[in-house]
Amino acid sequence: MWLIERYSNGRSIDRIAVPEPVRAALVRWYMGEGGRQEEAASIVLVQQARIGEKWIACDCLGSECNPPILTPAYLSESETYYLRRLTAAKRPEHRESCPFHREQVIRTQEDVEGHETALERPDGFFSVLKPAPWRLAQQPVADAADHRVHSCSVPRLARLLWRLLDVSARNVLPPLAQDAPERSIATEFSAIMAAAEHIEVAPGIALARVLWTHGRAYHSRRVFAGLRDQAKSWPRGHEPQGFLLVFADEVRGQQVIAAGSDPIPVATQVVSPSVHGVRVAGPYLALIVVGKLPEARGYSALRAYAQPICSGRRFVPVDSAFERATALALLRYQRRLDQAGHDCRIVKPAFDTLTPLGSCRPDFLVETLSRETGAMDSVIVEALGFDTEDYEKTKAITHPRMAMIAPIVTIDAGQLENGELPGRLDTALGLQRSG
Numbered sequence: 001m002w003l004i005e006r007y008s009n010g011r012s013i014d015r016i017a018v019p020e021p022v023r024a025a026l027v028r029w030y031m032g033e034g035g036r037q038e039e040a041a042s043i044v045l046v047q048q049a050r051i052g053e054k055w056i057a058c059d060c061l062g063s064e065c066n067p068p069i070l071t072p073a074y075l076s077e078s079e080t081y082y083l084r085r086l087t088a089a090k091r092p093e094h095r096e097s098c099p100f101h102r103e104q105v106i107r108t109q110e111d112v113e114g115h116e117t118a119l120e121r122p123d124g125f126f127s128v129l130k131p132a133p134w135r136l137a138q139q140p141v142a143d144a145a146d147h148r149v150h151s152c153s154v155p156r157l158a159r160l161l162w163r164l165l166d167v168s169a170r171n172v173l174p175p176l177a178q179d180a181p182e183r184s185i186a187t188e189f190s191a192i193m194a195a196a197e198h199i200e201v202a203p204g205i206a207l208a209r210v211l212w213t214h215g216r217a218y219h220s221r222r223v224f225a226g227l228r229d230q231a232k233s234w235p236r237g238h239e240p241q242g243f244l245l246v247f248a249d250e251v252r253g254q255q256v257i258a259a260g261s262d263p264i265p266v267a268t269q270v271v272s273p274s275v276h277g278v279r280v281a282g283p284y285l286a287l288i289v290v291g292k293l294p295e296a297r298g299y300s301a302l303r304a305y306a307q308p309i310c311s312g313r314r315f316v317p318v319d320s321a322f323e324r325a326t327a328l329a330l331l332r333y334q335r336r337l338d339q340a341g342h343d344c345r346i347v348k349p350a351f352d353t354l355t356p357l358g359s360c361r362p363d364f365l366v367e368t369l370s371r372e373t374g375a376m377d378s379v380i381v382e383a384l385g386f387d388t389e390d391y392e393k394t395k396a397i398t399h400p401r402m403a404m405i406a407p408i409v410t411i412d413a414g415q416l417e418n419g420e421l422p423g424r425l426d427t428a429l430g431l432q433r434s435g
Contacts (some may be wrong), residue, residue, distance in 0.1 A: 002067070003054045010057035010067040018045070018056070030083060032105030046081040056083065060098035068094045074293070119352045121166070122159045126199045126207050128224035128303065129239040129291045139245055155271055157305040161287040162317065162350040164207075164245075164420040165307075168195035170315040171336065171350050175343035175369070185247060189213045189316045192245065193325070196376040199316060201236035205230065215261025218244055223290055224299045241291040244301065248284045251306045256286045261313075264288065264301060272306040275320050280308045285315050316348050322413055324365060326383040328420050330364060336422065342431070353405060360401035378406040379428045383420075384413075 001023045002015040018026070022041055028034035029042035049056055050072035057067035069086040083105050088092070094101040111400055167169050168191045174180070181187055196208035208231055208298050217223050232242035244264070250257040251272055256264040266288060273280050284306040292298055310316040310327045318324045330346050337344040345367040352359035364381040380402050382395075402408055409428045425431075 001058045003049055003052075003058050004067075004069075006053050006055050008055075010055070010069060016054075017055065027099045028299060030104050031099050043081050046083060050074065050081070055086075058094055058098065058100050060095045061092060068092050068098075068100065070100060073293065091431050093223075094391065101286050119159075119359075121155065121163055121351050122156060125238070125240065126160055126163070126243075127241060128157055128160065128203050128289045129241045131237065131239045155303075155305055157287055157289060157303055158271070158307065161245075161285070161305055161307055162288075164195065165285075165315060165317055166350040167199065168192045169346040171329065172318060173316065173346040176334065176338040176346055183313050185312045187314070189245075192315075202244075203235045205234065205238075207243070212242070212244065213242050215244075215256075215258035215264050216247050218288075218290075218301065219262055227290060227299055227407075228322070231250050233247065239291060241289055242299075244286075244288040244290060246286050246288070247283045247312055248286045248306060251279075251282070251284060253303075256284075256288065256304055256306065258286070264304075266301045266304045267293070268303050270304045272323070273308060273319050280320055282306075283309055283312055284350050285309050285317075309412055315351065315389050318348070320383075323417075325416060326364065326381065326411060326421075328368065330381065331418060333366075333425060337368060337431075340431075341371050343371060344384065345369075355401045355404040357401045357404060358397075359369065359407075360398045362402050365406065366429075368431075377429045379425060380406045380407045380408045381425070382408055382410045383416075 001018040002007070002010065004010045004015045005012065022045055025034060025038040025041040025044060030037045034042065038107055046056075048054075054072075056072065058070060059067060061067060069091060070083040071086060073084045074081055082101070085094075085100065085103065104149065149207055162171075170188055170191060193208055193213065193286060195212065196211050197206055199207040201207050201210055210221050210227060212218070223244060227240060227242040230242070234240045246256060246258040246261075246264070248256050248258045251264075251270045254266045256266065256270060258264055270286070272284065286306040288301045289305040290301050292299055293302065304402040307317050308319070308324065310318060310324055310386050314327075314331075316327055318327060327346075328350065334344040334346060342378065346363040347367070348363070349361050349365060352361045362380040363383045365378060366381055367376070367378040369376050382399075382402070401409060409421075409424050411424065415424075
């Protein structure tokens with residue numbers, strides 16, 4: 001096996017032989033069988049080949065033939081290097097017995113550490129990017145708990161955004177009060193920034209120091225200047241990174257269409273919830289991580305997650321247009337209860353609740369308090385926006401768990417449109433009709 005110049009046929013005299021121990025480690029890593037040492041050695045080789053603009057030529061056909069070629073590549077979503085086979089018509093194929101004859105087995109963090117199906121709060125630092133793999137091999141990151149994978153289908157960026165909404169209580173609609181400030185986009189961002197003061201991206205680095213909330217900060221390059229300044233004192237073993245949190249009406253491909261600014265380009269496809277393969281419409285709260293790609297110069301927006309929310313005045317996360325409609329109906333119900341002498345608190349849980357039967361995550365939790373009698377009660381509202389076999393199976397498992405938290409009121413689109421939700425809630429809460 002040799003390191004060769006890019007776009008060459010791999011037979012020039014200046015090709016560099018890969019030492020046999022490194023070749024053996026590379027084979028095991030490629031096949032998904034290597035341990036930590038093989039992985040570290042292989043990643044160093046692949047990274048250096050990428051930086052040095054080299055390709056890797058396989059020797060399975062012998063030294064006198066044009067060799068099959070492997071190119072070093074970087075998979076940004078999984079933050080790992082891998083080898084891509086060149087399979088053009090004029091390129092020779094590997095022998096069928098060669099380990100490189102098949103696509104690489106890319107071991108992600110989920111493969112190494114297993115899956116946890118419960119949607120738990122992400123542990124550790126508010127960070128997405130890890131140090132370059134060769135630095136990781138030399139300097140292991142201390143907070144191993146932060147690397148646990150809770151659900152392979154939920155990006156870490158999404159769970160960090162939910163954590164921020166949860167800590168700042170943006171997923172809570174508190175009881176109406178005469179002296180409470182009217183919620184607005186300004187008060188929503190203010191509450192998030194206050195919470196960010198108490199969350200660390202790395203030891204001693206508060207999230208608020210590397211969090212910006214308007215697209216103009218990106219286009220004026222204030223984000224990059226601020227991050228470069230912070231990076232000078234960034235703790236060793238942690239990758240410098242910043243975050244842009246913006247209100248957006250729309251996302252398109254690799255762009256976030258932020259309100260009040262030009263579109264923000266992202267290096268990868270913007271991730272957002274979908275229903276039956278169709279992206280849920282905005283408005284969104286988009287969290288964008290800003291950092292350096294390995295071997296790249298300067299900072300850029302690397303990834304983004306766009307969470308549909310109730311509205312620009314209330315950053316309550318929703319998973320579908322029907323959930324958004326249900327949230328708005330619950331707001332109307334809250335006002336009716338307030339007029340009838342009841343405080344009403346509405347919570348959109350961001351993470352699972354553990355019950356004796358297992359974990360579950362209700363769509364909405366409605367809690368009431370009679371200002372006259374002091375009587376308290378609660379009910380779960382499940383928005384039945386899906387009618388699939390998988391959903392019915394999931395409901396059969398989760399509803400008994402939810403019932404251990406509070407009585408369940410289900411509502412479908414037809415019932416919501418017919419205005420049945422208030423009556424169903426009144427019945428479940430033991431209230432007289434609230435107006």
